[in-house]
Amino acid sequence: xxxxxxxxxxxxxxxxxxxxxxxxxxxxxxxxxxxxxxxxxxxxxxxxxxxxxxxxxxxxxxxxxxxxxx
Amino acid sequence: xxxxxxxxxxxxxxxxxxxxxxxxxxxxxxxxxxxxxxxxxxxxxxxxxxxxxxxxxxxxxxxxxxxxxx
Amino acid sequence: xxxxxxxxxxxxxxxxxxxxxxxxxxxxxxxxxxxxxxxxxxxxxxxxxxxxxxxxxxxxxxxxxxxxxx
Amino acid sequence: xxxxxxxxxxxxxxxxxxxxxxxxxxxxxxxxxxxxxxxxxxxxxxxxxxxxxxxxxxxxxxxxxxxxxx
Amino acid sequence: xxxxxxxxxxxxxxxxxxxxxxxxxxxxxxxxxxxxxxxxxxxxxxxxxxxxxxxxxxxxxxxxxxxxxx
Amino acid sequence: xxxxxxxxxxxxxxxxxxxxxxxxxxxxxxxxxxxxxxxxxxxxxxxxxxxxxxxxxxxxxxxxxxxxxx
Numbered sequence: 001x002x003x004x005x006x007x008x009x010x011x012x013x014x015x016x017x018x019x020x021x022x023x024x025x026x027x028x029x030x031x032x033x034x035x036x037x038x039x040x041x042x043x044x045x046x047x048x049x050x051x052x053x054x055x056x057x058x059x060x061x062x063x064x065x066x067x068x069x070x
Numbered sequence: 071x072x073x074x075x076x077x078x079x080x081x082x083x084x085x086x087x088x089x090x091x092x093x094x095x096x097x098x099x100x101x102x103x104x105x106x107x108x109x110x111x112x113x114x115x116x117x118x119x120x121x122x123x124x125x126x127x128x129x130x131x132x133x134x135x136x137x138x139x140x
Numbered sequence: 141x142x143x144x145x146x147x148x149x150x151x152x153x154x155x156x157x158x159x160x161x162x163x164x165x166x167x168x169x170x171x172x173x174x175x176x177x178x179x180x181x182x183x184x185x186x187x188x189x190x191x192x193x194x195x196x197x198x199x200x201x202x203x204x205x206x207x208x209x210x
Numbered sequence: 211x212x213x214x215x216x217x218x219x220x221x222x223x224x225x226x227x228x229x230x231x232x233x234x235x236x237x238x239x240x241x242x243x244x245x246x247x248x249x250x251x252x253x254x255x256x257x258x259x260x261x262x263x264x265x266x267x268x269x270x271x272x273x274x275x276x277x278x279x280x
Numbered sequence: 281x282x283x284x285x286x287x288x289x290x291x292x293x294x295x296x297x298x299x300x301x302x303x304x305x306x307x308x309x310x311x312x313x314x315x316x317x318x319x320x321x322x323x324x325x326x327x328x329x330x331x332x333x334x335x336x337x338x339x340x341x342x343x344x345x346x347x348x349x350x
Numbered sequence: 351x352x353x354x355x356x357x358x359x360x361x362x363x364x365x366x367x368x369x370x371x372x373x374x375x376x377x378x379x380x381x382x383x384x385x386x387x388x389x390x391x392x393x394x395x396x397x398x399x400x401x402x403x404x405x406x407x408x409x410x411x412x413x414x415x416x417x418x419x420x
Contacts (some may be wrong), residue, residue, distance in 0.1 A: 032102030312382030
């Protein structure tokens with residue numbers, strides 16, 4: 001089994017894919033709301049990613065910021 | 071009111087903060103599971119961030135990847 | 141008021157927007173020169189972002205590199 | 211001469227360096243305000259980076275976000 | 281000579297460029313396999329980047345993750 | 351089997367780990383030279399990562415830049 005250092009893995013279902021020649025937007029419905037990911041269109045094809053697929057949105061901890069109400 | 075282009079904003083509560091001189095790890099409990107964010111310790115101090123605070127974990131769509139079971 | 145951990149916030153004015161179906165390029169004129177940001181076209185629409193808008197270019201410290209002349 | 215695809219290059223002077231075993235924080239004074247960059251301590255040593263050095267803070271366009279007042 | 285804090289610099293040759301109005305995909309053949317980079321189309325033009333060019337793929341250490349077989 | 355959208359996967363062997371309370375530096379020897387990755391120390395522990403392990407350095411295409419000699 002593979003283990004990856006990326007700490008944030010949010011399970012959901014692909015709700016929509018917006019295509020363009022280089023990158024595509026993957027909209028994923030999760031328990032914490034709708035998330036968006038921009039990946040290469042090449043990966044969308046290689047993974048045969050399509051609406052309805054069960055996926056994980058993966059985010060490295062160093063790339064997540066924090067906002068709070070003062 | 072401020073608007074930001076960052077699409078992914080996950081609400082939660084600070085569960086733990088691990089400090090070090092330069093960066094700190096903020097562990098946040100959300101509806102979609104526990105998330106981790108590494109930010110500067112300077113920001114932790116400026117924001118007076120502490121355990122129990124209600125926050126949003128913010129992630130730019132271009133920095134989110136997708137994983138699926140084949 | 142909202143506080144965000146992102147340390148680098150550069151004020152400027154939108155000089156040009158280049159659109160494409162998934163991402164758009166926002167060119168911003170600041171006191172430190174012209175900056176470029178690539179965000180989702182969905183955010184451009186949600187924020188009703190247009191030429192002439194006063195904005196902040198936001199950059200997480202962990203995503204900024206340093207170059208110097210030897 | 212070297213050319214790099216990174217569009218945002220902000221000139222400034224190193225104002226402060228905060229060290230830790232793995233990463234260090236470089237605080238840079240620019241015309242657009244004070245910026246912060248977190249890089250490996252190994253790079254700080256390799257570049258012999260020190261207070262007063264003239265440097266460029268480098269940011270990839272896909273890693274810059276936009277904020278505006280509504 | 282310029283020095284940059286970005287630790288990962290992988291030499292290779294441009295094998296393919298996929299263009300779109302905002303971003304382009306640069307496919308680079310290196311000793312460690314084929315790599316992909318998504319940069320602004322504006323940078324592709326400014327650098328006059330074309331198939332066959334000898335280049336370096338540059339990656340900040342904080343943006344590289346680790347995967348291993350359990 | 352798991353599939354991930356991250357296009358750049360560089361195989362190598364862990365040569366050195368530098369620890370700190372929040373993040374650790376993983377130095378990996380690959381066919382394309384020595385690479386560095388900064389990940390959370392929590393991931394180093396969870397993955398039981400140690401010197402000599404066979405790993406992949408993973409990099410999202412949108413986070414890779416291009417440099418060339420003019």
